[in-house]
Amino acid sequence: LEQDFLLPMAGTQTLFVFETGDFWCQIKTPGMAVMCSELYMQRYRYVDPTLLASTGGKLSPRIEGNVVVHPSASVHPTAKLGPNVCVGAGVTIGRGVRVAHSIVLAGTTIRDHACVLFSILGWNAMVGEWVRVEGIRTTYKTTIGEPPNDKPDAASVGGGGVRDVTILGTAVVCMPEVIVRNCIVLPRKTLTQSCHNQVLL
Secondary structure, X not given: OHHHHHHHHHHOOOOOOOOOOOOOOOOOOOOHHHHHHHHHHHHHHHHOHHXXXXXXXXXXXXXXXXXEEOOXXXXXXXXXXXXXXXXXXOOEEOOOOEEEOEEEOOOOEEOXXXXXXXXXXXXXXXXXXXXXXXXEEOOOXXXXXXXXXXXXXXXOOOOOOOEEOEXXXXXXXXXXXXXXXXOEEOOOOEEOOOXXXXXXX
């Protein structure tokens, strides 16, 4: 982009700038969607906090940080969501589930005691019992004025950063007790064994 378009345009004085007072993020990889989602939720916190989920009583899931849950989603009271989680329409989240830094698209089911970190779960995906789906966190600054985290740790769910997220395509099924780490899984695959650092066609 910079070499092919911006430099020639600047040389012919056909390049213009629009200054925005809002946040902006360049998206270079699919995993950047998680970081952009975090930026939107940070904005919701200041513009309209009612858009964010909250722990609304005894029988609601534990909410940590910025979380958006569609009203039609079903989340078990023992689940823990956040920080930086978006849950789409018709999603079912089971008992004892942990979700952080992830986007869960419509129709997805996450069964009991599964753990989803730094991931994007596609429409109608199914994550079985005791499954672990996680991407790898790397250091990057996600909040304006916030210093970058200098201690990357794939097991940690705190801090921000650009991630090599795990992406499950539409209708992917993860069978119980499978670990999926730093993978891209194309639609309609059934995972019966653990996989790491792969693109599964």
